[in-house]
Amino acid sequence: MRESRSDRIFYMVNNIFLFIILIIVLYPMIYIVSCSFSNPRSVTSGAVWLWPVEPTLLGYKTIFENKDILTGYTNSAYYTICGTTLAVILTVLAAYPLSRKDYALRNPIMLIFTFTMFFGGGLIPTYLLMSNLGLINTRAVMIIPGALSVYNVIVTRTYFQSTIPIELLEASQIDGCSDFTFFRKVALPLSKAIIAVIALFYAVGYWNSYFSALIYLHDREKYPLQLFLREILIQNTIDAEALSKGQMSIEDMAARQSLFELLKYSLIIVASIPVLCIYPFIQKYFVKGVMIGSLKG
């Protein structure tokens, strides 16, 4: 079919619009990547516009010699792996029974779950609960309380409902298959896509969270990466020692300041890499996940 002239103009304007959006989102990211690879002096003098100037790995070298950041990295990895595993198990265990229309307690339990989406105890009562449970300043507080999101339960439940045909269940029940066996042998293998999506959602949540660490943790050796990032990027503080280690010859304030600025750019990259690396591979799944969530089963 031939396009009319007005349509051709429309598609052109539309593509230009999308291109502008693309640049607006992409440019700051490219700029930060380029800065992180540039020479400290070029970063502070504003010589970097698009590509790295006098490329070095100095920023990254300084980061990996900093003890705090390594501690934070290991802690965050630990919290993310344990938390995601626990959260996925709990979510699937809740979602499957709630997806079964023949389960007698389905509606009351669903009500108990959804009510928490609209009302909660608030910051202080939750804090008091954690302190009564003895969870303050423990590693467990970073893993356990965040391990079940009702939103993810609903998404998973809707997925179970829409992908596992009821005939399959009826046929297995006639053959004497128990609920446990059906769940393990049929429901789980059919749900790999949704498990990948919620695992990604939980993992990103754990990796990026800083607030619970801020209120519940006191020991620096338990801090996740995000809290160290907050100190360096937001509060602008760092050990003087950490900077001099990177390059022994750095004496004057200006050079030190430049290295600190460079280090911030490198840090932004290092902190975002785990998430942004796996993101393109799971992207097609999570789009599906968001869409399922929007169906409201």
Next chain:
Amino acid sequence: MPDNKTYFYIKKWIDKNWQLTLMVILPLSFIILFHYVPMYGIQIAFKNYRAVDGIWGSKWVGFDHFIKFFKSYQFIRVTRNTIMLSLYSLIAGFPVPIILAIALNCCKNIKFKKTVQLVTYAPHFISVVVLMGMVIQILSPKYGLLNNVIKALGGEEVLFMAEGRYFRSIYVWSGIWQNMGFSAIIYISALSSVDPTLHEAAIVDGASRLKRVFYIDIPCIVPTIVILLILNLGSIMNVGFEKVLLLQNPTNTEYSEVISTLIYKQGLASAMPQYSYSTAIGIFNSLVNFFLIVGVNTIARKLGETSLW
């Protein structure tokens, strides 16, 4: 021993349901412990909480904490800031994902479309700390990208972070930058379910693509738009502290102090934590939210057929 019929009925019920109940029991206890037990603690808003007395044993003081909050100079300030920040976010940020979704839906070059989607979804996964770090770097007075541009154009450098009046714009536009792509997904999925025969019929009648956007695409996603608008309006008093706390500094508290940051500061961050007082502020906030969402939903139901319940 009850009579046989009841006994068999109960036994049958248990036989049928025990396995699924066993599965759900762990997540259910989890929800009760971490979501319902704290609700018991809400009573401290009406008491003078002291750790030695515990939640139950502390003395009742009625509405004292609420009255203290309403009378304090903070009340007007935090309520105004919360509402202003939300309204600004909503007015500036709500239409952006819709426009982006429509533009993506109209794009015929599949490869280009996929690239735009891949790139615009990505910032959603950056943590708030990193995002605010990026914002601070880019807006930094001496070395920041934006000030470099301003200086290159012959302007004076601007202290973005140190002037309170920029706070709201920084907060809102960094949020739009981060989330416009991801929020567009829901509209893209709504647009993809538009009946293609509508478009075909319109093409036969000679409608241009732009006409079809206004007379087919937009009317088809209006229900989705209304639902999301209700949800957004209902949570207008719900400005999270995570991001505000990171952008806050002594020069912008006049604009940046919102209800949730006040709760955090009064309750946990201060040297003399006032548990009861900040719980009272929290309850005030939840109640306003609750009535807002009910009110907005009622209006939406009166005006059209789309509503949450």
